[in-house]
Amino acid sequence: MYDLLPPTAAFGAAPHPCATGHIADLVEHINDLPDAEASALLATLPAERAVELFDSPELNRAGGLLLSLPAPAATALLAGMSADRAADVLRLLGRDTQATLLRPLEPEPAGALKRLLAWPEHSAGSLMTTEFVSLPSTVTVAEALAHIRAVERTRETIYALYLLDPRSQALVRTISLRRLIMGEPGDRVLDLALPRPPVTVSAETDRTDVARLFARHDLLAVPVVDARGHVLGIVTVDDVIDAIVDQGTEDTHRFGGMEAVDKPYLRIGFGEMLRKRAGWLCVLFLSEMLTASAMQHFEAELEKAIVLTLFIPLIMSSGGNSGSQATSLLIRALALGQVKLGDWWRVALRELPTGLALGAILGVLGMGRIALWQQLGIYDYGEHWVLVALTVGLGLIGIVLFGSMAGSMLPFLLKRVGFDPASASAPFVATLVDVTGLVIYFSVALAVLRGTLL
Amino acid sequence: MYDLLPPTAAFGAAPHPCATGHIADLVEHINDLPDAEASALLATLPAERAVELFDSPELNRAGGLLLSLPAPAATALLAGMSADRAADVLRLLGRDTQATLLRPLEPEPAGALKRLLAWPEHSAGSLMTTEFVSLPSTVTVAEALAHIRAVERTRETIYALYLLDPRSQALVRTISLRRLIMGEPGDRVLDLALPRPPVTVSAETDRTDVARLFARHDLLAVPVVDARGHVLGIVTVDDVIDAIVDQGTEDTHRFGGMEAVDKPYLRIGFGEMLRKRAGWLCVLFLSEMLTASAMQHFEAELEKAIVLTLFIPLIMSSGGNSGSQATSLLIRALALGQVKLGDWWRVALRELPTGLALGAILGVLGMGRIALWQQLGIYDYGEHWVLVALTVGLGLIGIVLFGSMAGSMLPFLLKRVGFDPASASAPFVATLVDVTGLVIYFSVALAVLRGTLL
Structure with a gap:
């Protein structure tokens, strides 16, 4: 949804020393700054870089930082972020603040975010993003590639593609970009897909079961489907890794006989x-x-x-x-x-x-x-x-x-x-x-x- | 390395009930069979399916099953498997058996396997595969795509591509297939790559540090480089997930005050x-x-x-x-x-x-x-x-x-x-x-x- 983000929101448009390099380094730098300095630095970042920053689950105080921006800039940032991560950040804020930030958004992304926010913690629904590539199962390779290139910038992954029945919109097959580009331009995509029913999860599936499925099938993404086979979203492998690491922390803390803490040790208050x-x-x-x-x-x-x-x-x-x-x-x-x-x-x-x-x-x-x-x-x-x-x-x-x-x-x-x-x-x-x-x-x-x- | 595998090795070529469906289900079925029946079923599998089976880290008794095959079939299977997984299976066997199985292989894959076997347990070297796509940094998008299509069947992933200096063969940039297919056929690949030094690990890096890097940078693969910047292999995200799950088991067992066990509970002998x-x-x-x-x-x-x-x-x-x-x-x-x-x-x-x-x-x-x-x-x-x-x-x-x-x-x-x-x-x-x-x-x-x- 980068296209929803004006090139200069509250952020400066001039080149900036924090505008290059690995985003993880910038995240770490900002995490180490006091609140006020972190907000000040954020305000100077180019828009695309600020989106990258907020897209990193490792960013601490994401809720507070978002609120330190003027409301229009905060909304623009939410629109630019991946939907699953935007929902994660919104979850940190109160219901009223969520509503205020979502109101100026276009109805479609706002609705998608609200639906993501409704799923219980640790469910596949809460991990998933709605930014996936789906195609009618009747398209050819050339048509599929043209569509992928048109929507690439607004999708979390393009490596897994979801083929839908043109009538019922239900999921018929999953195909990897890998198999797709091996085909000839005129081939029907459906013929290139593996003739197996796709591996899917429901929105209520717990993250540990989702992780087990990824390990079992070596997946890069799994579609979340409802009872009628409609794709609600996809869970991608990076979110699964975060979930496994997070679950490992929770398990270790519980095994040690205490409530799970999801903050870095040195950031937990007395x-x-x-x-x-x-x-x-x-x-x-x-x-x-x-x-x-x-x-x-x-x-x-x-x-x-x-x-x-x-x-x-x-x-x-x-x-x-x-x-x-x-x-x-x-x-x-x-x-x-x-x-x-x-x-x-x-x-x-x-x-x-x-x-x-x-x-x-x-x-x-x-x-x-x-x-x-x-x-x-x-x-x-x-x-x-x-x-x-x-x-x-x-x-x-x-x-x-x-x-x-x-x-x-x-x-x-x-x-x-x-x-x-x-x-x-x-x-x-x-x-x-x-x-x-x-x-x-x-x-x-x-x-x-x-x-x-x- | 599928091309090294004759279509009918020891395996029957006729269609087989176990030849379709999700490989994970077949793995589970074979894991539940007694030794003799598992070997018997294996002998009837089509060659490609047997390779898929052995490529699954979840397969128990992989060493024993491999040895139950006639030697030429076992060697063909090793050649067909992904190099990292073949090395994992060979690790389960004695040095003499390793040598016997490797001898009939072509010098190149045999050498690659021997080098993989030399890395210490749990190091990036032991997790990596040598089956990645590298390109001279001077190629165009069209040339790159043609190369990818030519080698796709023998590579573990094609979603991360490694651009090498044509002279020194050192790693210059990493580019995702995603960025590549967004370019025009005549574009230079190097111009499309992000202008950041690639994230790399050394072969000695421990798997927990590799996993941390994947979580930090949302990677699908990371190149393993030597001191001169040559790519020795890549570690892919599916192996990292397996490593994290494995490490979680080890940590839990150690926390409980016992030696780590890597077998399923019901398979551990008294x-x-x-x-x-x-x-x-x-x-x-x-x-x-x-x-x-x-x-x-x-x-x-x-x-x-x-x-x-x-x-x-x-x-x-x-x-x-x-x-x-x-x-x-x-x-x-x-x-x-x-x-x-x-x-x-x-x-x-x-x-x-x-x-x-x-x-x-x-x-x-x-x-x-x-x-x-x-x-x-x-x-x-x-x-x-x-x-x-x-x-x-x-x-x-x-x-x-x-x-x-x-x-x-x-x-x-x-x-x-x-x-x-x-x-x-x-x-x-x-x-x-x-x-x-x-x-x-x-x-x-x-x-x-x-x-x-x-």
Whole structure:
């Protein structure tokens, strides 16, 4: 939509030192400037360069910068930007501001932007752009190339072309520019297209599923179609890469037990940082209070056998570690579609022997340590040290087994009830395993040590 | 290199039910078959379809399947595949097998494959393909298009074209097919190219840095150049997406405290599963044994004040959780280049107040819990319950602060000494914080409770 942008809006028309070079460098430079200086620099940029700048998802404070321009310049900029990115920037602003900026636009682009704004966050609809090349399926190669050359400047990609049924306007085939230019001018485009139904997504498809489709089919773009097969827009590979990187950040933060933050670390304010971290930390703290209750429940045993307390941190952390391993495996397997919801019992059948074996390995190590310390005289675990060692060993088997099972099953459970397994599994598992681990440990102790220490 | 592949190698030439439809579906079907049946199906595929199959990185057991073919068919398949993917498959096989398969190849493709095999894992060199389109920078649009049409079938992408200095053969400019087809037939290609030095990488560049460059510049391909500016190959966007997804899996597994596994979960054998998990689990277990030593050190205090043990799990887990938050934030900020190694002190200056504030919040919650239980008569923490509450509160501040600092600084330390911060930070932090947390807790207890309980 470059053609909608007057050559001199609020921006100077003279050549400018920031007018050449890689746009990513200019983005970084502006990101590092204080608000006022960034706005001042923006006001001096040539119109085309300002559009390039705002088209970069890496630009921080895009909403604020846009509002620092006079209203007509801001509207012209929105018109010049790619539709999907313009919608992203508008999403940063309030509804009233959106309306003010959209009002002076031509009805067609304004309508397209409003429709893009209506799709939920992280859906294919919110990632897509409406600036794609579609052709009636009846055209020849020469006609197609002429059309592409006419509309190229206003399209996000011309490498994927969408052939529509001339009557119903429904998508019939997708053809790459690559296949197209291999044809003769008189060839029918439809005959050159691969005879396969096109890969499509619906506007509600989540970005992780869109990304999986790109990886699976090596796509450069995927059309977003409605129920009647009409193309609403396309999602291009650069937006998918941004979405995968963004999702990776979100997953890592959630795995670390905090709200996802989408700003660069050094740009997060103190208040926001506290909000993103304190919530989860408090929830986990309140859940972990159950460990104090569990300990209080076994207070009589603790008083009789202080020696048992020595291994509580060791045993708890082993349960947590084995749970964390299983969770990380299953979160990823579910995210990549390697494992489906119905496979939970297959997974349980593999984690059962794995957890037992891992627990046995740690159990032997733990018993060995107690025996070694006792024999070398480093520490005296009392006359019943063999039974103490047995308690620790059996406790480890039980807790590592429980950790592996809980860690592998919780992602399924979360997914089953509609949560993203990545969003909460890891901290949940840690808390669950800590509390249960204590109960397992003391129950084993009661069974092994009754009549001697307890 | 399709032209090197005879139309009927070991493969049947008759039309085949698996010869149409999306290749990803065939890949999935073959992945689900037992070894023998997969090999049998492969032997019946038309040559072009077999090439498509092996070109899919999602195909499991590619090495084994290749070896199940008669040697000439396997070699023909390698010649037909894209060079980068052929190198990936060869990497799965032994050096001797590689040599046997490469020997019957033409010297040129064999040499290209051998050079690709020489690059280290996860480097741009190992991701790149040698099948790109280069042109002398002096050609016209018409000449360029004629060349592209002539070589299209043997190139991985034709959307990015590389203009070389006719004398030195060094890379001068990159031009997209998009810009090219907008020119008139007589235009010089060089005049149409953007007047910017091309974005390039070296063969040693790590895949995460390559991915960052793609995200930054919205690339479809990036040329890999040597010190003299000669193009060794190109990395295409589909390989970058695969690399990002792969890296995400690796990071998640490492964050969960285990060796990265690159197979689908249900395909990992029992022995491999144990190996990947037991190693880390044992290392962490042995480190966590320090918690038992710390507890033994404070045994006298424990015996005098059993009430202190009740809060050990709660306090340890809070330290672990705050450390895990800080680690996940910093791992991601370092991976995305938002924070550089030299920024460690900026990060420390932000984590210090954040850790203090978070610790204070949890401290108040913890003290509140003790006061509430005491007042409601749910549990009796003894006559000095106020001091016990103070110990827990101050301990939490110290431990959450330590967790935030250790969790944010360890990724820097690991990166400084040459490790990938994602590979080990999270489990290291947990262990470090557990052991130190106990020492902090008991030190606070000694200071607060000396003369009363201790």
